[in-house]
Each structure stands twice: as C-alpha cells, then as structure tokens.
Amino acid sequence: MQTVLISGGTGLIGRHLSAMLVKKGYEVIILTRDTARHKPGNNISYVGWDVNQEQIDVAAIQRADYIIHLAGEGVVDKKWTEARKQEIVDSRTKSSQLIVKALRDNENHVKAVISSSAIGWYGADTAESKKQGFVEAAPPSPEYLGETCRLWEESIEPVTALGKRLVKLRTGIVLSNDGGAFVEFKKTLPLGIASIMGSGEQIVSWIHIEDICRMYCYALENEQLHGVYNAVAPTPVTNKQLMLSIATAIKGKAFIPIHVPVFVLRLMLGGRSIEVLKSTTVSAAKIKQAGFQFLYPSIDAALTELGKK
Numbered sequence: 651m652q653t654v655l656i657s658g659g660t661g662l663i664g665r666h667l668s669a670m671l672v673k674k675g676y677e678v679i680i681l682t683r684d685t686a687r688h689k690p691g692n693n694i695s696y697v698g699w700d701v702n703q704e705q706i707d708v709a710a711i712q713r714a715d716y717i718i719h720l721a722g723e724g725v726v727d728k729k730w731t732e733a734r735k736q737e738i739v740d741s742r743t744k745s746s747q748l749i750v751k752a753l754r755d756n757e758n759h760v761k762a763v764i765s766s767s768a769i770g771w772y773g774a775d776t777a778e779s780k781k782q783g784f785v786e787a788a789p790p791s792p793e794y795l796g797e798t799c800r801l802w803e804e805s806i807e808p809v810t811a812l813g814k815r816l817v818k819l820r821t822g823i824v825l826s827n828d829g830g831a832f833v834e835f836k837k838t839l840p841l842g843i844a845s846i847m848g849s850g851e852q853i854v855s856w857i858h859i860e861d862i863c864r865m866y867c868y869a870l871e872n873e874q875l876h877g878v879y880n881a882v883a884p885t886p887v888t889n890k891q892l893m894l895s896i897a898t899a900i901k902g903k904a905f906i907p908i909h910v911p912v913f914v915l916r917l918m919l920g921g922r923s924i925e926v927l928k929s930t931t932v933s934a935a936k937i938k939q940a941g942f943q944f945l946y947p948s949i950d951a952a953l954t955e956l957g958k959k
C-alpha cells in the first residue's frame with residue numbers, strides 16, 4: 651500500500667482528497683497543527699507539526715511515498731491587515747521550507763511532491779488572456795496575490811534538487827457544498843436573492859471539488875507530469891452567469907438578481923474584494939494536453955451535481 655502525506659489535509663480540498671485516495675487504495679497521513687481535533691479512520695491518520703517551531707513528524711516523512719502540500723492560512727477568511735497578509739505568505743512559504751528541510755535531512759523514499767498554488771499568480775485579464783486564457787508561462791502579477799503565489803511556488807521548488815518530481819497546481823475557485831466560495835455564493839438564495847458582484851462581467855475561473863481532487867491524484871500517478879499546471883475547468887464564466895446558474899440550479903425561477911455595488915463590496919471586504927471583482931480567464935489547455943479528463947467541464951454539469959445535494 652502506497653502512503654500519501656498531506657499537509658493541511660483537514661481543509662476543504664484535503665478532506666475530499668483524503669477520502670478519494672483511501673478509496674483508491676492509498677494510506678493517508680495528514681499533517682495538522684492540532685491532532686486532538688481529529689479521529690483517525692480507516693487508513694487515515696493524523697500527525698502533528700509546528701511550522702514556526704520547525705517541528706515535523708520525521709517518521710511520517712519516512713513512511714511517505716508522496717507528499718501533497720495544501721497547508722496555508724485561509725486567504726479570504728479575515729481582513730487583510732499587513733500582519734494578516736504576512737501570515738498568509740508565511741504559512742505557505744515556511745511550511746514548504748520545513749517540508750524541504752525534512753526531506754533533505756532525513757532518509758526517505760518520497761517520489762513526488764504535489765503542491766497547491768493558485769490562479770492569484772495571474773493579474774487581471776489582458777486583451778490576450780480574454781481570448782485564450784492565461785497560460786502557465788505568464789509572469790506573476792506584481793500585486794499581493796501574485797507575489798504570494800510566486801513566493802509559495804518558489805519555496806517548494808528546492809525539492810526538485812533533492813530528486814523529487816514536483817507538480818504545482820494553480821487552483822481556481824473550488825466549487826463544493828462543504829465550504830469555500832460556493833457556500834458563500836449561495837448565502838442570499840434563501841431570501842430569494844441572487845447576488846451578482848459589481849457589474850458581474852468579470853470572469854471566474856472555477857473547478858468542481860471532484861475534479862481538483864482527481865487532478866491531485868492524476869498528478870501523483872502520472873510520472874510525465876512536471877512543473878506547473880492550471881487547475882481550472884475549461885469553461886470559465888462571468889460572475890453574472892455563475893450567480894444566475896447557481897440560483898437557477900437551486901431555486902428554479904424563484905429568485906431576483908441584485909447587483910452588489912463595487913463600493914459596498916470594497917467597504918465589506920477591503921482588499922479582499924479583488925477576489926470577487928478581478929476578472930481572470932485561465933486556460934486549462936496544458937492539463938488537458940497532459941491527458942486529464944474533466945468530469946465537470948461545464949458550469950451546468952458542475953451545478954447540476956452540486957445542486958443535487
């Protein structure tokens with residue numbers, strides 16, 4: 651039985667991914683800051699780490715055949731003060747550095763490291779990206795999110811010098827009933843309101859939870875995958891299309907669309923409003939060329955499945 655060690659495996663993606671890996675016959679070990687909060691289950695166990703104290707469970711590193719690196723403070727959970735922005739960066743870079751150090755200092759047989767990154771790497775759409783989507787070779791945006799992703803990707807890169815295959819998945823907005831953006835997007839629906847953000851013309855590059863987890867498994871199991879891949883569905887949509895499609899999938903015709911003005915979003919969210927107002931069209935061509943097949947390539951397919959639950 652092959653073992654996958656997942657940092658931050660207690661989160662939205664990690665919980666779904668762990669269950670998927672166990673179903674596929676893997677043993678999963680999750681690195682968490684608080685082992686007491688989690689009960690080990692069938693082929694899933696939890697080990698502790700403390701990134702700030704540079705403590706990590708060496709036995710788990712030595713058991714692992716693969717590492718999936720998901721850990722990081724929630725990007726939109728709290729107001730973006732300067733201190734919070736630094737926490738968001740540090741939780742990703744310092745945790746990467748600790749994994750690199752553990753692999754360097756301890757004998758191990760880890761074959762590959764699959765790390766999360768995000769489409770925050772890219773800036774707002776350009777005339778070219780609007781036509782074909784941002785491709786992986788595009789430079790990082792100099793804005794906060796672009797810089798965060800650049801530091802994050804850079805921090806895990808040294809595993810390649812240790813002979814480990816590295817894949818980085820620049821993840822779009824994950825749609826899941828268990829948390830994250832989709833749950834937020836649905837919040838006004840019980841009131842019969844579909845909230846469109848600003849003009850609603852901005853493009854959202856999204857991915858269904860099942861497909862992002864399948865992509866992690868694909869990256870793990872296919873040795874020809876190396877480097878960066880955009881992890882987004884091949885059909886980005888406008889915010890308005892997304893909000894109306896969600897409302898229709900859940901409420902049928904029983905809702906009214908309301909545009910939430912940009913100034914209200916800025917007042918409510920501060921700097922984080924960029925997450926819902928920025929237009930980012932991201933290309934899925936590279937991962938498709940690598941042979942990955944989406945279960946939910948269209949927003950209608952994704953929402954039909956999510957709407958059933």
Ligand SMILES: NC(=O)c1ccc[n+]([C@@H]2O[C@H](COP(=O)([O-])OP(=O)(O)OC[C@H]3O[C@@H](n4cnc5c(N)ncnc54)[C@H](OP(=O)(O)O)[C@@H]3O)[C@@H](O)[C@H]2O)c1
Pocket residue numbers: 657658659660661662663664681682683684701720721722723724725741745766767768769821822823824825830831
């Ligand atoms: N969900 C999305 O839409 C999306 C989009 C783009 C990129 N991503 C990226 O994909 C990764 C996984 O996403 P997710 O939605 O599953 O995130 P999540 O639900 O927020 O889970 C992340 C996990 O990271 C751990 N963590 C948080 N702060 C930490 C810190 N300071 N030090 C060490 N570990 C820490 C937590 O585990 P413990 O509390 O157990 O330690 C948490 O469960 C994240 O890095 C995220 O930025 C997600």
